[in-house]
Amino acid sequence: MPKQIITCTINGQSQRLDAHPMSRLLDVLREHGLTGTKEGCGEGECGACSIFFNGRVVNSCLVPALQAEGATMTTIEGIANGEQLHAVQEAFLKYGGAQCGICTPGMIMAAVALLKEKPNPTEADIREGLAGNLCRCTGYMKIFESVMRVFKGKGTDLEETCPHK
Amino acid sequence: MAENAIGQSVVRREGREKVTGQAKYVDDLSFPGMIFGATVRSSVPRGRIRTISFEGTIPWNEFVIVTAKDVPGKNIVALIEHDQPYLADGMVNHPEEAIVLLAHPDKYLLEEARRHVRIEIDPLPAIFTIEDSLAQKEIVWGKDNVQKSFLIETGNMKDAWTNGHVVVEGAYETGAQEQLYIEPQGMIAVANPADGVTVRGSLQCPFYIHKALIELFALPPEKIRVIQTETGGGFGGKEEYPTIIAGHAALLAWKSGRPVKIIYDRAEDMVATTKRHPSRTKIKTAVDKQGKLTAMNIDFVIDGGAYVTLSPVVLSRGTLHSFGPYACPNVKITSKAVATNTPPHGAFRGFGAPQSLFAIERHMDRVARKVGLSPDEFRRRNFLSDGKTMPTGQIVRDGVDLSALLDRALELSHFHDKRRRFARENTTSAIKKGMGLATFMHGAGFTGSGEAYLASIVAIEATKEGIVRVLTSSTEIGQGKNTVFAQIVAETLRIPIDRIEVTMPDTAIVPNSGPTVASRTAMVVGGLVAEAAKNLKELLKKKDIHFPVKVTAQYQQPKDISFDDKTYRGDAYGTYAWAVYVAEVSVDTVTYEAHVDDFVAVQEIGKVLNPTLASGQIEGGVAQAIGMVLYEKVEWKEGRMVNGQMTNYIMPTSVDVPPIRVFFEGVPYRHSPTGAKGIGELPMDGPAPAILNAIEDAIGVSINKIPCLPEDILEAMERSRA
Numbered sequence: 024m025p026k027q028i029i030t031c032t033i034n035g036q037s038q039r040l041d042a043h044p045m046s047r048l049l050d051v052l053r054e055h056g057l058t059g060t061k062e063g064c065g066e067g068e069c070g071a072c073s074i075f076f077n078g079r080v081v082n083s084c085l086v087p088a089l090q091a092e093g094a095t096m097t098t099i100e101g102i103a104n105g106e107q108l109h110a111v112q113e114a115f116l117k118y119g120g121a122q123c124g125i126c127t128p129g130m131i132m133a134a135v136a137l138l139k140e141k142p143n144p145t146e147a148d149i150r151e152g153l154a155g156n157l158c159r160c161t162g163y164m165k166i167f168e169s170v171m172r173v174f175k176g177k178g179t180d181l182e183e184t185c186p187h188k
Numbered sequence: 189m190a191e192n193a194i195g196q197s198v199v200r201r202e203g204r205e206k207v208t209g210q211a212k213y214v215d216d217l218s219f220p221g222m223i224f225g226a227t228v229r230s231s232v233p234r235g236r237i238r239t240i241s242f243e244g245t246i247p248w249n250e251f252v253i254v255t256a257k258d259v260p261g262k263n264i265v266a267l268i269e270h271d272q273p274y275l276a277d278g279m280v281n282h283p284e285e286a287i288v289l290l291a292h293p294d295k296y297l298l299e300e301a302r303r304h305v306r307i308e309i310d311p312l313p314a315i316f317t318i319e320d321s322l323a324q325k326e327i328v329w330g331k332d333n334v335q336k337s338f339l340i341e342t343g344n345m346k347d348a349w350t351n352g353h354v355v356v357e358g359a360y361e362t363g364a365q366e367q368l369y370i371e372p373q374g375m376i377a378v379a380n381p382a383d384g385v386t387v388r389g390s391l392q393c394p395f396y397i398h399k400a401l402i403e404l405f406a407l408p409p410e411k412i413r414v415i416q417t418e419t420g421g422g423f424g425g426k427e428e429y430p431t432i433i434a435g436h437a438a439l440l441a442w443k444s445g446r447p448v449k450i451i452y453d454r455a456e457d458m459v460a461t462t463k464r465h466p467s468r469t470k471i472k473t474a475v476d477k478q479g480k481l482t483a484m485n486i487d488f489v490i491d492g493g494a495y496v497t498l499s500p501v502v503l504s505r506g507t508l509h510s511f512g513p514y515a516c517p518n519v520k521i522t523s524k525a526v527a528t529n530t531p532p533h534g535a536f537r538g539f540g541a542p543q544s545l546f547a548i549e550r551h552m553d554r555v556a557r558k559v560g561l562s563p564d565e566f567r568r569r570n571f572l573s574d575g576k577t578m579p580t581g582q583i584v585r586d587g588v589d590l591s592a593l594l595d596r597a598l599e600l601s602h603f604h605d606k607r608r609r610f611a612r613e614n615t616t617s618a619i620k621k622g623m624g625l626a627t628f629m630h631g632a633g634f635t636g637s638g639e640a641y642l643a644s645i646v647a648i649e650a651t652k653e654g655i656v657r658v659l660t661s662s663t664e665i666g667q668g669k670n671t672v673f674a675q676i677v678a679e680t681l682r683i684p685i686d687r688i689e690v691t692m693p694d695t696a697i698v699p700n701s702g703p704t705v706a707s708r709t710a711m712v713v714g715g716l717v718a719e720a721a722k723n724l725k726e727l728l729k730k731k732d733i734h735f736p737v738k739v740t741a742q743y744q745q746p747k748d749i750s751f752d753d754k755t756y757r758g759d760a761y762g763t764y765a766w767a768v769y770v771a772e773v774s775v776d777t778v779t780y781e782a783h784v785d786d787f788v789a790v791q792e793i794g795k796v797l798n799p800t801l802a803s804g805q806i807e808g809g810v811a812q813a814i815g816m817v818l819y820e821k822v823e824w825k826e827g828r829m830v831n832g833q834m835t836n837y838i839m840p841t842s843v844d845v846p847p848i849r850v851f852f853e854g855v856p857y858r859h860s861p862t863g864a865k866g867i868g869e870l871p872m873d874g875p876a877p878a879i880l881n882a883i884e885d886a887i888g889v890s891i892n893k894i895p896c897l898p899e900d901i902l903e904a905m906e907r908s909r910a
C-alpha cells in the first residue's frame with residue numbers, strides 16, 4: 024500500500040510525515056525517531072504511549088495515523104525546555120517516580136495534563152488523574168509524591184516550562 | 189562527598205534519560221538492513237507435528253523461514269535440564285510452543301504471513317493440573333511427571349500427633365501470576381559465521397544467554413556477545429525466557445545475513461512467556477498447651493509446566509521458606525515440581541517463597557484461632573531468633589528481633605485497636621473491615637552453595653582522565669543497581685559520584701558477576717564492588733601507576749556458611765531479610781469486592797543503601813502482591829491463558845493501591861562490606877497472607893486460595909452460609 028503524507032505540528036515544529044495508511048499514530052511517531060513514546064499494550068490500557076494531541080492527552084496507539092493531519096502534538100521529547108527539565112520531570116527524578124522508566128514518559132504526560140487542569144490537586148485527584156497509566160514497578164507511591172511535590176514546591180510555572188502545549 | 193555516600197537518597201543515575209524519553213529500550217533501536225521476526229506457535233497443548241505448510245497469496249520466497257532443521261548446533265535451551273527445544277521438532281508439549289520462525293522487512297506483511305502458516309498436529313492426551321499430574325493421569329514428562337523433589341526431615345514426627353496437642357490441618361492454593369512488566373520482551377540479533385552472534389535486548393542475565401547461544405550455534409564463547417539494552421521491568425520474567433527470543437532472533441539473522449528484531453506484542457508476551465508457578469500446599473501442625481509448635485508436616489507442590497526451566501530452584505526456595513520464621517523441633521517437608529502441558533512457569537519475584545509462605549501464614553492464623561490466641565501472640569511464642577535452629581539445621585545469627593518488629597508493626601497499624609473497633613462496627617455495616625498480619629523472612633542471594641558455585645567476579649577500572657568504571661554483568665531493571673553501585677564506589681574511594689561510570693552489561697566487556705536475580709545484586713555483587721574499590725584504593729597508593737588500571741574481586745564463601753546440597757542441611761542462605769506486614773482491608777458484602785485500605789510494611793534488611801530506592805522496591809513489591817491476591821487471575825483453557833490482554837487481566841491502578849507505609853530496621857549483615865542484605869523479593873511474600881487473614885477477620889470466612897476476586901469471595905461466603 025502506498026504511504027501517505029501527514030502534515031502536522033510536533034513539539035512546536037511543523038512536520039511532513041509519511042505513513043502507512045493503516046498505521047497507528049504511535050507507529051508513525053516512533054518511526055520518525057520520537058521513540059520516547061512507548062508501546063506497552065497496544066489497546067489503550069496502559070497509557071505508556073500517551074501524548075498531547077490538540078491539547079488533550081490521548082493514547083497514541085488508539086489514534087489512526089491519518090487523524091493527525093493538521094494536528095498539534097507534544098511528545099515526551101517536547102516536555103523539557105532544552106536542557107531544562109520540566110518541573111514534573113524534575114520531581115519524578117528527585118522523588119523516585121521513575122524506576123524501570125518504561126511507563127515514565129506516558130506517566131509524565133498524564134501528570135502534566137493533571138496539573139494543568141488542577142494546579143492544586145488532592146491525593147484523590149492525583150490517583151484519579153493517573154488511573155489511565157499503569158506502572159508495575161513503583162506501586163505508585165513515589166509517583167503520587169512526585170506530583171504532590173510539584174504543586175507544593177510551585178514557583179515553577181508549568182505553562183512556561185512546557186512550551187509546546 | 190557526603191551526599192554521594194551510602195545511606196543517602198542519591199538520584200537515579202539513568203533517571204534523566206528516563207524522564208526525558210531519551211533512554212533506549214530494545215524497540216527504540218534500529219540497524220541498517222534490519223528486518224523483523226515473528227514466531228509461529230503450537231495451537232494444541234500436546235501432540236505430534238504432522239505437516240507444516242505455507243499457504244495463501246503470501247510471497248513466501250521473500251521470507252526467511254527457520255524451523256528445527258535450521259539449527260546449527262543443539263536445539264536445546266541450555267539451563268538446568270536439557271529438555272526444552274528452541275523450536276519444536278516432532279513433538280509439541282504445550283500451547284504456544286514455538287515451531288516456525290519468519291522474518292521479513294515489512295512488519296504488516298509479516299503478521300499476515302504468520303497467520304498463513306498452517307501446522308497440522310495429531311493431538312495427544314494432555315494434563316493441566318497439579319492433581320492430574322500427581323495422579324499420573326497421563327505421563328507427560330520423564331517417568332513420573334516429577335521434575336524435582338525435596339525432603340527435609342528433623343526431629344521425631346511419630347509422637348507429636350497423639351499426646352493431646354492441638355492438631356490443625358489445612359490446604360492452600362496459589363494461582364499463576366502474569367509478570368506484566370510494561371515493556372514487552374524483545375531482542376535484536378546480528379549473526380553470521382564470520383563474526384559470530386551478537387544479541388541486544390531486554391534481559392536480566394546476560395551470561396545465561398551467552399552460555400545458551402554457545403550450544404545453539406556450536407560456536408566458541410568469544411564468538412557470542414550479549415548486550416543489555418535499557419530494560420523496562422524484569423521481576424524474573426526476563427531471567428530465562430529472553431534466552432529463547434535471543435536464540436530465535438539469532439537463528440533468523442544467521443540464515444538471512446541481516447539484523448533481525450523480534451518484539452513480542454502484549455498478547456504474545458502474556459500467553460507465551462513464563463508466569464509464577466501455581467502451587468498447592470498441605471500443612472498439618474501440632475501445638476502444645478503453651479502455644480508452641482511441636483510438629484509440622486508440610487507437603488508443597490508446584491506446577492512446573494511442560495519443561496523444567498528453573499522449576500527445581502523455584503521449588504528449592506519455596507521449600508526452604510515453607511516453615512516460615514518459626515522454630516519447631518519436629519518437621520517433615522516434602523516437595524515436588526510436577527509437569528503439565530502449560531507453557532513452562534518460571535522465575536517471578538519471590539521465586540517459590542510467596543507460594544509456600546502464603547500457606548504457612550494462612551495456616552498460622554487458623555491455628556491461632558483454634559488455640560484461642562491472637563494472631564500476633566501465637567506467632568510471637570514461636571518466632572525464630574538468634575541461636576535457634578531452622579528445620580534445615582541452620583542456626584539463626586542475624587541479630588534480628590522479630591518480636592520488636594512485630595511490636596512496631598502492631599503499633600504503626602493500630603492493629604488491636606482497629607480490630608476491636610471493626611468487630612463492633614461490622615455488626616451493623618454492609619462493609620466489613622478487618623486487620624491481618626504476616627510475619628516472614630526471605631533468604632538473600634542464591635540458595636545453598638549457589639553463590640560458591642557461581643563465584644562471581646566484578647572489575648573496576650580507573651582511567652587517566654580520572655574516571656572510575658564499574659564492570660559487572662548485573663543489569664539495571666529499574667531496581668537501582670546503577671545508582672547503588674556508584675554510591676558504593678563513591679563511599680569507598682571518597683570521590684564525587686559523577687566521576688563514576690557503571691557500565692551497561694556487555695559480555696564482551698564485563699566479567700561474569702552472575703545473574704540479576706535472587707535479591708543478590710546489592711548484597712552479593714555490591715559487596716564485591718566495595719571490595720574491588722578497596723583493592724583499587726590500595727593500588728593507587730603505590731608509585732608509578734600506569735593508567736588505565738583494572739582490579740577485580742571474586743566471591744568467596746564465608747567460612748562459617750555451608751550447605752549440603754544432597755541432604756539439604758546447613759545454611760540455606762547466608763542471611764535473611766525479616767519482616768512483619770499488616771493489611772487493613774474492607775469487604776463490601778453487596779458487591780463482594782475487597783479493598784486494601786492501609787498497608788504497613790516493617791522490615792529488617794541490613795544497611796539501607798539508598799532510602800528512596802529501597803522504599804521504592806518495597807512499595808512496588810507490595811503493590812504487585814496486592815495484584816496477585818485481589819485483581820490478577822489467569823484464566824486457563826486447555827493449558828492456554830485465555831485472558832491474555834491488559835483489558836481482561838487486571839493489575840492494580842493508581843486508584844486501587846492503599847497508602848503503603850514502609851519502615852526499615854537495619855542490622856548490618858556481617859558478611860557484606862556494605863552491610864546490605866537482599867530486598868527485591870521480600871515484599872512479594874507477605875501481602876497475600878496478610879490480606880487473606882484480614883479478609884477472614886472482616887467476614888469470618890476462611891479463604892485459602894489466591895487470587896481472591898469478588899466471585900471467589902461470593903462463593904466462599906455462600907458456601908459458609910450453606
